[in-house]
Amino acid sequence: MIHVGGVPDWVPAGQLLGPAFRREEGGWMAELPRSAEADVAARLRGISLGGGPLAVTVDPPLPRALVRAARERDARARRDTTPGFSRSGVRLDDEGRWSLTPEELALALGKEAGGQPVIDATAGCGGNAIGFARAGCAVTAIDRDPVRLALARHNAALYGVSIRFLVGDAATLIPTMPPALVFVDPPWGRDWSKAGSGLEQLPLLPALLPLCRAGWWAKVPPSFDPAELLGCTPIAWFGTAAGDVHRVKFLVLKCDAAAAL
Numbered sequence: 001m002i003h004v005g006g007v008p009d010w011v012p013a014g015q016l017l018g019p020a021f022r023r024e025e026g027g028w029m030a031e032l033p034r035s036a037e038a039d040v041a042a043r044l045r046g047i048s049l050g051g052g053p054l055a056v057t058v059d060p061p062l063p064r065a066l067v068r069a070a071r072e073r074d075a076r077a078r079r080d081t082t083p084g085f086s087r088s089g090v091r092l093d094d095e096g097r098w099s100l101t102p103e104e105l106a107l108a109l110g111k112e113a114g115g116q117p118v119i120d121a122t123a124g125c126g127g128n129a130i131g132f133a134r135a136g137c138a139v140t141a142i143d144r145d146p147v148r149l150a151l152a153r154h155n156a157a158l159y160g161v162s163i164r165f166l167v168g169d170a171a172t173l174i175p176t177m178p179p180a181l182v183f184v185d186p187p188w189g190r191d192w193s194k195a196g197s198g199l200e201q202l203p204l205l206p207a208l209l210p211l212c213r214a215g216w217w218a219k220v221p222p223s224f225d226p227a228e229l230l231g232c233t234p235i236a237w238f239g240t241a242a243g244d245v246h247r248v249k250f251l252v253l254k255c256d257a258a259a260a261l
């Protein structure tokens with residue numbers, strides 16, 4: 001029997017854990033074949049969601065050999081992740097490569113904006129800006145890094161979308177622009193601690209969100225605690241490839257008005 005505690009209510013447990021799990025006091029449980037229990041335990045190992053670690057217990061404990069084999073299977077499966085840009089000829093720098101929102105997820109998120117004007121405050125190489133533009137939004141894409149923004153411009157042309165690009169600090173530029181939905185994907189890649197959950201790890205958010213008069217969406221690490229930002233709605237985004245279809249890739253927090261920090 002496997003028990004999993006610490007799954008936030010707003011995370012779809014069926015997708016995270018699998019259909020065999022049922023809710024019980026303090027979490028979720030399932031009775032699975034032993035190797036399947038080992039696979040779930042390996043997949044959830046070390047994961048924090050929404051401000052705290054998942055607590056996984058298997059009773060009776062799994063034999064070491066099963067645990068080892070499951071970890072090896074998990075490491076192999078993790079190589080199959082949701083693709084970034086699919087078009088050939090896209091350009092990415094190192095930071096752009098690991099921080100890019102996968103194309104399919106960016107487009108799905110773009111469709112949720114329903115065609116409203118969007119300011120992508122931290123456009124990087126353009127993953128989200130292009131997703132919003134392909135979904136029919138008028139997009140202004142800001143980044144303080146001119147080299148990365150030039151890559152985004154090139155990538156937008158490849159996708160045949162028109163985007164207004166502005167180089168600069170989003171906190172300085174946004175107050176000078178007409179109110180629009182602001183999308184913020186703060187840098188949280190390499191240096192982000194998987195156990196970290198607070199605003200201190202994402203210092204751009206407290207600076208930017210109070211400036212977003214027409215509302216904001218923020219893409220944050222799965223471990224981020226949404227309670228740190230009052231009045232926002234968290235949504236867990238899963239991968240689409242076999243290796244990460246059960247994995248929360250990021251959270252999107254949505255808020256109708258300037259943040260109450």
Ligand SMILES: C[S@@+](CC[C@H](N)C(=O)[O-])C[C@H]1O[C@@H](n2cnc3c(N)ncnc32)[C@H](O)[C@@H]1O
Pocket residue numbers: 096099100101102121122123124125126127128129142143144145148168169170171185186187188204
């Ligand atoms: C996580 S990346 C964005 C990735 C992008 N969403 C994508 O899918 O390609 C974060 C970007 O924020 C930019 N950035 C950091 N601080 C900024 C600021 N104050 N104003 C504008 N851009 C900023 C960085 O240069 C970096 O390119």
